[in-house]
Amino acid sequence: MAEANIPHIAIIPSPGVGHIIPLVEFAKQLVDHHRFTVTFIFSGESSPSSAQTSVLNSLPTSIASVYLPTVDLSDLPSTAGIETRISLTVTRSIPALRELFSSWSSEKRLPAVLVVDLFGTDAFDVAVEFHVSPYVFHTSNANVLSFLLHLPKLDETVSCQFRDLTVPVDIPGCIPMTGKDFSDPCQERNDDAYKWLLHHAKRFKEAKGILLNSFVDLEPNAIKVLQEPSPDKPPVYPIGPLVNTESIYANRNDESDSECLNWLDNQPLGSVLYVSFGSGGTLTREQLNELAFGLAESERRFIWVIRSPSGVANSSYFNSHSQTDPLTFLPDGFLDRTKEKGLVVPYWAPQVQILAHPSTGGFLTHCGWNSSLESIVNGVPLIAWPLYAEQKTNALLLAEYVGVALRARNNGEEDGIIGKEEVVKVVKALMEGEEGKAIRTKIKELEEASVRVFKEDGTSTKALTQVSLKWKAHHY
Ligand code: UDP
Helix, strand or coil, X not given: CCCCCCCEEEEECCCCHHHHHHHHHHHHHHHHHHCCEEEEEECCCCCCCHHHHHHHHCCCCCEEEEECCCCCCCCCCCCCCHHHHHHXXXXXXXXXXXXXXXXXXXXXCCCCEEEECHHHHHHHHHHHHCCCEEEEEECCCHHHHHHHHHHHHHHHHCCCCXXXXXXXXXXXXXXXXXXXXXXXXXXXXXXXXXXXXXXXXXXXXXXXXXXXXXXXXXXXXXXXXXXXXXCCCCCEEECCCCXXXXXXXXXXXXXXXXXXXXXXXXXXXXXXXXXXXXXXCCCCHHHHHHHHHHHHHHCCEEEEEECCCCCCCCCCCCCCCCCCCHHHHCCCCHHHHHCCCEEEEECCCCHHHHHHCCCEEEEEECCCHHHHHHHHHCCCCEEECCCCCCHHHHHHHHHHHHCCEEECCXXXXXXXXXXXXHHHHHHHHHHHCHHHHHXXXXXXXXXXXXXXXXXXXXXXXXXXXXXHHHHHHHHC
């Protein structure tokens, strides 16, 4: 609960575990190191999923939560993209948010600051009405932020579909990208998902500041340019990597989690490849088969978090569990063939604990930004297998520019399948090849840097102190 003399910060995470997790870590920093009180404001089209509930149950009592009434999205077509669904969830919650701010105002406990993520910029209207400073917490990296800040200009100057841009686009501070490396909603400019992304990107400049979940050593060029003062963008504060390091999910009393961690305890040091596609990623049936055959033929140890196949890569985004047991989709005999070397975990695994475990030596990931950071802070090298959202950009950044990932290449055809031979090749290269060694060295350097940035004089500590002093000055 907010107290009169302690500055109060309100945070609206848009739906999705990948947004909630870093914002919870951010809230903990504000409470533990800067003596703010924090209230989370949740919006949703249904009650929170089990994964979200476990995150919310882990909130310290110093962090309050308010749940706005659920919104109705039944008028949306089933094909609506996640960017559209997420944006509309927040946008349709605005009247309820206004009521909440109004009651806070009459109780004289309005927040000093309202923080939203990429999809919550419409909440700025309420913040401004109540003289509360609007901020963005960007849950992805600095390169994606540079891209988004530049997107309105690209939209004005490029007339074709971005995917037809074969010459790399020059965006200050950002890695060179051709159109196909742009985030998923940018691949079809006529789709509502793109229109929403553009809408939020345009509103970014209304924020008083943008907090960034990245750190200087990871993206020096992009962050340098973002921090140059400019009338076109608000100040940017690189305060990451904010990742969950405690046991939000892992619980050795939970049967599935303890099976996973006990199994890891019995594997040789650095020998296990962890395979997971985030909170919502799914593969097609054909792709699932190729991955299964590839893992089996690689003869390397693995933990694979498996979901039922789907033609839509983010079909589990709002709920990681499905009606049908995903294990029934595995090729015949797969579990028997791999039982000495592999563990298949349906739906959900204690990822942070797996990545921190000494037996884990690699991570085949969809390159969600939280997963990428969790791997970096644990010094675990990556195989990049992007699926949706901005993951293609992240994969390009991590593999070609930061040098901490190998790319799993697809067959170059329209179906974009990554064949079993490629899986075998890239798994072996990561776990024992020369290339794997080089990226292991690089990611270990970044692991050390990720600790340094949180020392007293570290860059992320300083950036958060700078913004928190600004917020306190606003309050008193
Ligand atoms: N996660 C987990 N267990 C799983 C799958 C995901 O704990 O089986 C967590 C993971 O540690 C990360 C988050 O869910 O913190 C996923 O966020 P990310 O940005 O990587 O991807 P998204 O799900 O948003 O695409």
